[in-house]
Amino acid sequence: MALLARRARRAETKAVSLGGGVELAIPAHFRCPISLDLMRDPVTAPTGITYDRESIEAWLDKGRATCPVTHALLRHEDLVPNHAIRRVIQDWCVANRSRGVERIPTPKIPVTPVQASELLFDLAESARVRGRDDAAARCAEVVAKVKALARDSERNRRCFVSIGTGRVLAAAFESLAAAHSAPAGGVLDDVLETLVCMMPLDEEAARILVSPSSLRSLVAIAEHGSLAGRMNAVLAIKEIVSCDGEFTDLSEKLDEIVDALVKIIKSPICPQATKAAMVATYHLARYDEHVSARLATAGLVPVLVEALVDADKSMSEKALAVLDAVLVSEEGRASARAHALAVPVLVKKMFRVSDLATELAVSTLWRLGRAPRDGEEEEDAVTRCLVEALRVGAFQKLLLLLQVGCRDATKEKATELLKMLNKYKGVGECVDAVDFRGLNKLS
Known part of the structure; x- marks a missing residue:
């Protein structure tokens, strides 16, 4: 009630700007009690209070099942169009057309x-x-x-x-x-x-x-x-x-679906489509390692890494999630280890985007640093990734993450990563001053 009272006091001075510093006062009964703006589609509640439809429906959509003024119970279906006040408002708009007021259209x-x-x-x-x-x-x-x-x-x-x-x-x-x-x-x-x-x-x-x-x-x-x-x-x-995560009925078309999604991600048509393709790809990759391997062989890893460089929060989280899922496969890890930007970008995204992005970046780095199954060449690639992570400040960021706290699964991966990195600390590392400032504040 106090909020509505303050709004009522502000409504007394509500006016329409006509340009040149001239204003036209809006009659109080033409204004919605919620938005204080001129009502375009007035509807009346059973309590007798008239609101603009857009404002009162937005109020009800937020889970508030009461009249904002009287606090009586109110439902969407209780609202009745108030044609009388709408016509009066339209007549007022027409009468002031010469002063720059536009007539509100009749709502459908x-x-x-x-x-x-x-x-x-x-x-x-x-x-x-x-x-x-x-x-x-x-x-x-x-x-x-x-x-x-x-x-x-x-x-x-x-x-x-x-x-x-x-x-x-x-x-x-x-x-x-x-x-x-x-x-x-x-x-x-x-x-x-x-x-x-x-x-x-x-x-x-x-x-x-x-x-x-x-x-x-x-x-x-x-x-x-x-x-x-x-x-x-x-x-x-x-x-x-x-x-629901059940893809048994997709088996016959799974490869074709994956190819179509990869095509959208590699050749974007709009941000909405790219983000939707990433979400779908993430679910499919988590479903089957075969999908992860197919995504890697289709060249998706470099696209994701390069997309992360200047991505916004939403795109970063989705790209990191897909990258983490693709790196479940050996083909995905090999492709990421061969990309020069993979490790620096992953370390950069820690603490720069969101808690979710940080956890995904840690998980992806953990996959890259895991001991290879066999092959001297693959072992050298893992070593290069860990040394590169040290040089771009991963060790300090992981220490900071353990200090500020994170989920148990992420804490386990961060601890294991620190053990991996510790083996190569003598090779040399470069510490970002930002990380030291964070550590000093926490000490």
């Missing part, structure tokens, strides 16, 4: 569960009929309506998600993929784009997408589709492999 009526269900029924029926051009055209028409309504507002999207639209779209994608020999057809792209709007998908929708025909089409779109289609296909693949 939200879709109801009944209307959404009717659209899904039409979609399921049209997708079920195979081999008929009119059925495909009808399917594309319905999908366009669903996509347009879902993008109109978050409320509409939630309505579609709540009635299982993801499952219906996944089934339509599977049916259309099985009926068309050209897997990257226009109607499939439309269905896939709408499906992405409904993410995250539930387990049933993800299982439907694992069918051979769906996977064939997803891989084809990811490799040869339009830029938007490729991004949507990668997002769908990420949903499949991230759902």
Whole structure:
């Protein structure tokens, strides 16, 4: 209540800037009690308080199931459009148009569960009929309506998600993929784009997408589709492999999926697609060492190392996670040991990005420093990595990590790494002054 009282006091001076230092006061009953801005889509709660729809729905979406003013229980479905106040606000905007005030548009009526269900029924029926051009055209028409309504507002999207639209779209994608020999057809792209709007998908929708025909089409779109289609296909693949970690149904297409993901990472089309491809690749690499080896032989390790040089936090964490998973295989470790930037970049990322990035960097360094199975040449490569780690200040950073604390698994790896590095301390090391400043503060 104190917060709302302070907002009410500030609202007394709320005004619209007209330029040139001139301001026009907004009537108090035109402002939303939450945002204090002019209401564009006023809705009234059962308590009699009127809010702007966007503000009150954002309030409820955060788990607050009460009216901000009266603290009475409040649900999304309790909100009723206040057409009277909206018309008055629009009239006020029109009356002050000469003073620079723009008229607020009439908000679109939200879709109801009944209307959404009717659209899904039409979609399921049209997708079920195979081999008929009119059925495909009808399917594309319905999908366009669903996509347009879902993008109109978050409320509409939630309505579609709540009635299982993801499952219906996944089934339509599977049916259309099985009926068309050209897997990257226009109607499939439309269905896939709408499906992405409904993410995250539930387990049933993800299982439907694992069918051979769906996977064939997803891989084809990811490799040869339009830029938007490729991004949507990668997002769908990420949903499949991230759902529950069970990839038994992917075995026949696993290599093709890996190749498609590697292509996206090596030749980025947009940051969102690259990050989604990395997440999917991480899950697949953790599933099977064969995938890790295939990723290494496909040349992914140098790409990840070089991507880490100037990556932001999100990209750094994902690239480090994939790199750590790829280095489970002997091929991955050999590729990283042969890259001149691998060790310096990993040491640099410790304490520079996040706690997760630090743990992943330690794990990756630990894999690089492990004793080789056999071969003098491989042993020399491990020695070079450990000496390089010493020279770029890994020893001091690991000591600092043990002082500030970390998870038990990371602590074990850091301790083992220190033992590995200690064998080569006489070779020479270069200590970063940043690490000494950190140690002095902790002492």
